[in-house]
Amino acid sequence: MIANKNGTPTNKNHSLEETGSELREKIWLDAWYDPLANITASSSCMTFCDVNGDGDHKFVVASSSANPLINGGSTGLPINKMRVYKGTQVVNESVILEEPVAVCSYYSDLKMPRKSIIAVGCGSFVFLYRNLQPFFKFTIPPIVIDPDELAIWAKLGSGKYDEKTGYDELFKLRDLNKQLSIRSYELLSLTEREEIKNLINQRKNTPLNTQNILTCMTVLKKDKDEVDAIGCLVLGTESKAVMILDPSGSSVLKKFQLQNVPVFMVTHGAYDNDYRVIIACRNGSIYTLKGDDISGVVIELDSQPCGMLRIEKSIVVGTMNCVLHYYHTRGKKQYSVYLPSNIKNMELLDMKAQRNVKCVIAFLENNELRIYNGKTLIHTIATVDQVVGMCFGIYGTEPNVLALSYRNGGVEFKMVSRVAKLENTGKGGPPPEQEIPLKLPTRTKIYMEQTEREKEHATDMHRVFQKELCKLRLTTARAYVKILTDGQGPVSQSNHMTGGSIRLNATVSGLGPLFKIRMTITNTGQKAITRIPVVFIYNQQIYLMKQSIIEIPALIPQVQYKMGYDVLQIDETAGSDSIRILLCTPQSAIPVITAVVNMPLTDALVGSVPQTAMGQQR
């Protein structure tokens, strides 16, 4: 038992008002974080659903084995697995054979109790689970290969076509805008006859791969657009097709062939009434399916999509150039929000229970979890690690829960506070700073006089200023010309002697007493220069070089020449000096370029001078 004795209400009102605003500012309540959950799942591989039909929603997550940061199971090998959470507990875990692509939950019938079906899409299959047991497998229909393409490969196989004819025939097919198999595209991408021949010989006797791969999956409501209505799965495939399945998942109700590979889909309405499926494709086109048709309105994004959500009659698309675009479902652009960092993940914050607010949760590459209501940034927090996936929904009986999957394998649940301020504050227009008056200094008498003077003599002052500016420019130009012509600088201008311009850069490395001078010489002119003497000028009492004059045979334009020369410090007690490098031409005594290398002090510990000797000299 813990009890406090009658507390004293000290300056209560004041502190309460403060907490009040704090409580409203706080949006995310940190419910649970398990850094050792050992799963990674993208947003599409997570869902909250009522598995047992008892109103207690579980968190279902299909974890990919592809993350190198997470460990394998008991076998030590990473495995793809489906995990079911209740509260903080894992209540079920099962192995999935392939890398999961998407997980959805929906109701396939009206039987009581209403138990959700879980659909796990991986590879070319969609597995349906009821009571957490797999009971049905839908195989995505194989890709139908163009008969002409098949014929060409058959002829290549039997040797009727040589590689040249085969290549040309496939080329013709591609020009006719026929959809070809990956192998044919691979062949057409080759240029060397030898490579083409090799590829054909390797593959001609294996049948063309007709396997079709799932790229995305979502649920479209069947008869009415309500939370617990019966749903149909909508599948997008690598063959650029979109299929709507019947609620049992056993047959295809409708199939659409697009021009591009679908990667994100959102649905609106119900299949039996007036539905829309909006599809963002990998290349940045957004199509709309309606009734039996693909709508003529195609949105072309300015970059590739990295997430798409629907908020009532708007769709929100995040693109790889850090922008959130808002469109009306009919295709009309509404507005864009520009973000400071790459969008890594997006999810819909669909606030339920006491109020209905819909916001966009965006996770950015700079580890910020942001909430946008329309154009307005509502809230930002930093996360513990990169978020790889997130999912918003009902957990247990609690609405407004966000599940986060982290790159480090961790899982976190956050909940939205009941009183969180998610609405637009309505304060569009000028930012609040505009209302704050600037801190202007008070006007002193001197200031006033000065102003008067400036007003009277404005023209004169301007004239004097212009004159001084001209003079400054002239002096600068003169100094520059001098550097270029007398060869004292590191860059030379093209002149009559060299016929080209040269850039010289010299550095020194080493701890001593043996150093190395490294030079980089570039001929930035148009013509090659030959027989260039380079002279090193140094104090011969201190330093020793093998050669103090060298001759560079030729400098070809735009090539960087790198050279290194050893310098030995013979008198190690003499401190340091600088070495001048002159680059000349055989025709003239004036150097083209000069570089000065400041030699460092020889490190006493490395040096050959005994410690004691050093000590005595000091």
Added chain:
Amino acid sequence: MGSVLSSGKKKKVKIVCCGLDNSGKTTIINSLKAKKAQVADVTPTVGFSVEEFEKENLLFSVFDMSGQGKFRNLWESFYDDINAVVFVIDAADRVRMTVAKNELDLLLEKEKKNIPILFFANKQDIQGSLSAQECSDVMGLGEIKDRSFNIVGTNALKNTGIDVGVKWLSGELNKKQ
């Protein structure tokens, strides 16, 4: 004091029993009632219901509030008119402890009369549930300075701990007189 109460003049107190859904509020109130009035099967409370009964020489009038998200703001409308709060925590629901804390923070902000709060850390029988002390830590009860409170671990199904809490509460309420 005892003689006044035993003379038959019973003081009537109004109490709000709040806490998240499924925390055991209805079960606790049910077990407070006299044996014959108890309901065998507890069904989820929608909105709120009022129960009146006698206990510890007080006439209790308890508002059993629904804990579901959409009804939670109902609690607030009751604070003006009551003498005490019974806050039930499901000690086995670790994930929603933060939501319970958020609700408590809102209560402490809204309720300005400094009435006493009795916390029940319920479902102590369930394995892995937090003890009263642990609940107190997670809920940040140490921060409460403006009123008296107490937290008691309970098992509403076995009716353990509840009496201890109610005795403390009636003591607090009698003191106020």
